Amino acid sequence: MPPIESGDTAAVETPKKLTVSERLKQSEAERERLQRELDILSNTAFSDWLSATQNHANEIESFYNTLSWRVTKPLRVVRKVQLKAGEVGLARTSQVVVAELGRRVGRRR
Amino acid sequence: MTATLLVDGTDNGPDLTSVTMGRLLAAAPHILGDAPNDALLARGGGVLFETLTRSVKAQRRDDLVWLLIVAVTGAFPNAEHVRSARRAIWLAEPVVAHLALLQTLYSLGAHYRNLDAEIEIVTDGVVVDVDFCANHTANTGIQRVVRQTMSRWDADRDIVPVAWTPHGGAMRRLSPLERSRVVEWNKYTEPLVKPDASIPANRIVVPFGSAVILPEVPQPHLCDPLAALAEFSGNRVGLIGYDAIPIVSADNVPAEETERFVHYLTIIKHSKRVVGISAASTEDFRGFSDTLASQGLAPVVTMEVSLPVDVPDLDSMPPAPHSASPLILCVGSQEPRKNQDAVLFASEVLWREGLDFRVRFIGGGSLWFTRGFDQRVKALQKRGRSVEVWRGVKDSALLGSYAEAEFSIFPSLHEGYGLPVAESIAMGVPVVTTAYASTGEIAADGGCLLVDPRDDQSIVNAMRRLLTEAGLGDELRRQIAARPRRTWDDYARELWDGLVAPLIDTPELTTGADCG
Numbered sequence: 001m002p003p004i005e006s007g008d009t010a011a012v013e014t015p016k017k018l019t020v021s022e023r024l025k026q027s028e029a030e031r032e033r034l035q036r037e038l039d040i041l042s043n044t045a046f047s048d049w050l051s052a053t054q055n056h057a058n059e060i061e062s063f064y065n066t067l068s069w070r071v072t073k074p075l076r077v078v079r080k081v082q083l084k085a086g087e088v089g090l091a092r093t094s095q096v097v098v099a100e101l102g103r104r105v106g107r108r109r
Numbered sequence: 110m111t112a113t114l115l116v117d118g119t120d121n122g123p124d125l126t127s128v129t130m131g132r133l134l135a136a137a138p139h140i141l142g143d144a145p146n147d148a149l150l151a152r153g154g155g156v157l158f159e160t161l162t163r164s165v166k167a168q169r170r171d172d173l174v175w176l177l178i179v180a181v182t183g184a185f186p187n188a189e190h191v192r193s194a195r196r197a198i199w200l201a202e203p204v205v206a207h208l209a210l211l212q213t214l215y216s217l218g219a220h221y222r223n224l225d226a227e228i229e230i231v232t233d234g235v236v237v238d239v240d241f242c243a244n245h246t247a248n249t250g251i252q253r254v255v256r257q258t259m260s261r262w263d264a265d266r267d268i269v270p271v272a273w274t275p276h277g278g279a280m281r282r283l284s285p286l287e288r289s290r291v292v293e294w295n296k297y298t299e300p301l302v303k304p305d306a307s308i309p310a311n312r313i314v315v316p317f318g319s320a321v322i323l324p325e326v327p328q329p330h331l332c333d334p335l336a337a338l339a340e341f342s343g344n345r346v347g348l349i350g351y352d353a354i355p356i357v358s359a360d361n362v363p364a365e366e367t368e369r370f371v372h373y374l375t376i377i378k379h380s381k382r383v384v385g386i387s388a389a390s391t392e393d394f395r396g397f398s399d400t401l402a403s404q405g406l407a408p409v410v411t412m413e414v415s416l417p418v419d420v421p422d423l424d425s426m427p428p429a430p431h432s433a434s435p436l437i438l439c440v441g442s443q444e445p446r447k448n449q450d451a452v453l454f455a456s457e458v459l460w461r462e463g464l465d466f467r468v469r470f471i472g473g474g475s476l477w478f479t480r481g482f483d484q485r486v487k488a489l490q491k492r493g494r495s496v497e498v499w500r501g502v503k504d505s506a507l508l509g510s511y512a513e514a515e516f517s518i519f520p521s522l523h524e525g526y527g528l529p530v531a532e533s534i535a536m537g538v539p540v541v542t543t544a545y546a547s548t549g550e551i552a553a554d555g556g557c558l559l560v561d562p563r564d565d566q567s568i569v570n571a572m573r574r575l576l577t578e579a580g581l582g583d584e585l586r587r588q589i590a591a592r593p594r595r596t597w598d599d600y601a602r603e604l605w606d607g608l609v610a611p612l613i614d615t616p617e618l619t620t621g622a623d624c625g
Contacts, residue, residue: 045211047155054219056219057220057222091501
C-alpha cells in the first residue's frame with residue numbers, strides 16, 4: 001500500500017493495528033471504568049436508602065414529640081398507675097409515683 | 110480502615126454510615142464464608158451490601174436472608190419481612206437484587222429506629238430472653254421460675270441473658286440494674302430513683318447458629334419477631350411451657366390473654382423443644398404439637414421437667430409472729446381462675462359457724478378483678494371478719510406468712526403447676542388444693558387435703574376439718590416431712606439437660622432445601 005501523503009484531506013488515517021495484549025489492556029481499563037461507575041451507583045443507592053430511612057425514623061421520633069402526643073401523656077400515665085396499683089398495691093405505687101415526681105422536679109432544678 | 114468504611118456520597122454523617130457498615134462487616138463472614146478483603150472494602154459500603162446480597166441469592170438460605178436483614182436494619186424482622194425480602198432477592202436480576210432488597214426493608218428500618226445500633230453476633234452460644242423480668246418487679250409464678258433458674262445458670266453456665274431494645278426491634282444485653290433484677294432477686298431492692306444509665310448503649314445482640322431460650326411468655330409485640338427468628342434464622346429455639354390456660358380455659362381469662370397466647374403459639378410451632386412444668390401442662394403442649402402435621406410442620410419435641418417443691422432463696426428466715434387465732438394463707442395472683450371468691454365464701458360460712466381464724470390473701474392482680482374482690486373483702490372487714498389482702502410484698506414477708514400459717518389454701522380451677530402449693534409444702538405447711546391435674550400431681554407425695562374447686566361445699570368441709578379435727582394438721586405435716594426432696598438446684602440442672610443441652614449438641618442450619 002502506498003504511503004499517504006500529509007495534507008491530503010481525502011485520505012483517511014488508518015487506526016494503528018493493536019496487538020492482542022494492547023486490546024486486552026484497553027478492555028480491562030474500560031471494564032474497570034464501568035465497574036467504578038457501577039460501584040458509585042451501588043454506594044449512592046445504599047447511601048440514599050440510609051438517608052431516607054433515617055429521615056423517616058426521625059419523623060416517627062418527632063411524632064412522639066408533637067403537642068398532641070405530649071398533652072395526652074397524663075391520660076397514659078393515669079392508666080399506667082392504675083395497672084401498677086393492681087399489680088403491687090396502692091402503697092407501693094404511691095412511693096414510686098412520689099419518687100418519680102421528685103426525680104423530675106430535681107432534674108428541672 | 111475508617112476511610113474504607115465510608116459510603117461514597119453519603120450525607121448521613123460518619124456515625125450512621127460507619128455503624129451500618131460495622132453491622133454488615135460483622136455479618137459478612139457468616140454470609141461470604143470469610144471476612145471481606147481490603148479490595149472489596151475499599152469499593153464502599155454499597156458494594157459490600159451488593160456483594161452480600163448476591164451471595165445470599167446464590168446460596169438460597171433463609172438464615173442468611175434473616176441475618177442480612179438484621180445487619181442492614183438493626184431490627185429483627187417478622188415472617189412477612191423475611192418472605193418479602195426473600196422473594197425480592199430471588200426474582201431480581203443479580204445486578205439489582207440489592208436494590209430490590211432495600212425496597213422491602215424501608216419500613217422495618219424506619220419503624221424500629223435502630224439504624225445507629227452497633228451489633229454483636231453470638232454464634233454457637235446460649236441466648237436467654239428475660240425481657241420481662243429485666244424490666245419489671247412483678248414476681249408471681251413465671252417470674253419466680255425465671256429468677257430462680259437464671260440465678261443458677263448465670264453462676265454455672267455460659268449464657269447471654271438479653272432483653273429487647275426500647276422500641277422492641279432487637280435483642281440487647283442487660284444493664285447492671287436489669288441483671289440484678291433477674292439473677293440477684295433475693296438481694297434486690299428497687300431503687301426509688303433509677304440510675305440514668307439504666308438502659309445500656311445502643312448495641313444489639315444477634316444470635317446466629319445458637320440456642321435461643323425463652324423461659325418467659327414473651328410480650329405480645331415480641332411474638333412476631335421471635336416467631337420469625339424460630340422459623341428462619343437457623344437458631345434453635347426452646348421454651349418453658351407453663352400452661353395453655355388462655356386457650357383451654359378461655360372462659361376464665363380476659364379475652365386479650367387468649368389473643369396474646371395465640372400469637373405465642375406461633376413461636377412454639379417453629380421451635381425445637383418445649384419443656385412443660387408439670388405432666389398436665391406438658392400434655393397440653395404435646396396436644397398442640399400433634400396438630401402441627403396439618404400445617405406440614407414437624408412436631409415440637411415436648412418433655413416434662415416438673416418444678417420443684419422448694420422455697421425461694423432467702424438469706425434468713427423471718428420469725429413467725431404468735432397469734433391466738435390460726436392463720437389461713439391464700440397465695441397467688443388474684444383472678445377468677447384462682448377461685449379466691451370461693452375461699453371468701455367458705456370462710457364466711459365457717460365464721461358464721463363460730464370458728465375463729467384469720468385469712469390472708471397475698472398476690473396482685475388486674476384491676477378488672479381486684480376492684481370487685483377488694484370490695485368484697487372490705488364488706489367482710491366491716492362485719493368484723495379477720496381478712497386482709499397483701500400486694501407487692503417481698504419474699505421475706507411471704508415466707509414469714511407461711512411460717513405463721515396453720516395451713517394454706519389454693520383451690521384453683523386450672524393450673525400449669527401451682528407454685529403456692531409447692532412453696533407451702535416446702536415450708537412444712539399443709540395445703541388445701543385442687544384434686545386434679547398439676548396440683549394433684551404435687552399432692553401425690555402427701556401433705557395436702559384435696560378438694561373439688563368447683564364445689565364450694567367441698568372447700569368448706571376441708572377448711573373446717575383442718576380447723577377443728579385434732580391431729581389432722583400434724584398428720585399432714587408428718588407426710589410433708591416424709592416427702593422426697595427436690596430443689597431449685599435440681600430443677601435448674603434438669604432444665605438445662607432437658608431444654609438447653611440438646612439444642613447445643615445438635616446444631617441444625619437452614620439449608621437450600623428449606624427455601625421455597
